[in-house]
Amino acid sequence: MMMQWDKLLTVKRYGHESMVSPEAGRSHFHKDHDRIVFSSAFRRLGRKTQVHPLVLNDHIHTRLTHSIEVGSVGRTLGIRVGELLASTLPEWVNPHDIGMIVQSACLAHDIGNPPFGHAGEYAIRDWFKQARDAEFLTSLSPLERLDLETFEGNAQGFRVVTCIENHLYDGGLRLTYPTLGTLLKYPWTAEHATEKGKFSCYLTEIETLEKLGQELGLVSQGEGGNHWSRHPLAYLMEAADDICYAILDLEDAIELNILTFEAIKPILLQLCGNLDFEDDIFYSQASARRKISALRGKAMENMVNSAVAAFMKHYEDIMTGQYQGELLRDGDIGVKEGLHAAKTLAKTKIFPDTRKTELEVGAYSCLGILLDAFCHAVYEQYQKQSCEGLSYRSEKIISLMGIHAPDPRWPLYHAYMRALDFISGMTDNYAAYLARQIGGLSR
Structure with a gap:
């Protein structure tokens, strides 16, 4: 089945299905760009590690500067390909719109990454894999455990833009389907992960993924569901990142x-x-x-x-x-x-640089402290099925989560996802600060 550009480039928005006319000076895809740039999750990338944690040299890339650079290259790639495909594009799209879609996806491609870069991802995965934490996972299904034990920044990013930012659990940033499709580097769930363990959708966003695939006319891969072909423009986003x-x-x-x-x-x-x-x-x-x-x-x-x-x-x-x-x-x-x-x-x-390694080990310990505190607190709340009667420490930890705090009546998996929303959204600096406070190490 050949995918069609009139579906791949629809102007429909996730979470806001009614068609709205573009504003003067801004196309639907320009709005996506602006919503991402003005989001707090994007702003926090300025204090998140790209490769080297907590460096003092101001010339070193953060997730924010990297994302801006990737967006610039992605825009060029999109325009170049758009010009070559101009005769096949729908009438409401021009090559610069293609550039804007790719740029927007590039800007958001790291928006779900936890503090301390890849060290943060490994710390979260390993916390849930450790035997001492097995009691906290016994009521979860195998696929729910898989999501937690293979925590993936790409999947968290999809959750951020579709659930967490702006319209909390009501469409998120409400981006257009083409921008969301281009953002999905791995449009499948953890059970279909690649050899490197990559996937872009948690169980919590399965319905969103299904709707996205249908609206864009992506090709379903296999009979099991929850596994789609990439949006063609996702390859350009990937290339911009690699460059x-x-x-x-x-x-x-x-x-x-x-x-x-x-x-x-x-x-x-x-x-x-x-x-x-x-x-x-x-x-x-x-x-x-x-x-x-x-x-x-x-x-x-x-x-x-x-x-x-x-x-x-x-x-x-x-x-x-x-x-x-x-x-x-x-x-x-x-x-x-x-x-x-x-x-x-x-x-x-x-990557083997001594200072980098030392800081990553410290970051690993820092996230371990945070996961111990927040996951234990939401587990205690889940067991009691109430906010009443919690230990003093758990009560205070839950209060720190603010709007991210789970309802005590929710399934445990959803409670853990809320905890991960809060922790993965932290900057390096705030994660280090809070770990010192919680661990009693503050001076």
């Missing part, structure tokens, strides 16, 4: 004196391909920051060209839901090899 990741890891490593410019120069030159550029700066006294900036633009231009060409090359498979690759791996061979070299360098030289 920025490849370079930002190297840039940040130079800023932190983990790597030298000379160590990464060959990789950047390979990513530039055959594009011409002025190389006088390499023989000057310019800083490493200026030298890498000179190469960054050309490298990104070449990677964008490669991703666009790969999208068009695999267009038919993408539109039938059969494409399972990645645009940058299936494009220019030089780009593919350059990306592999960049990731290998990051894995061997950047």
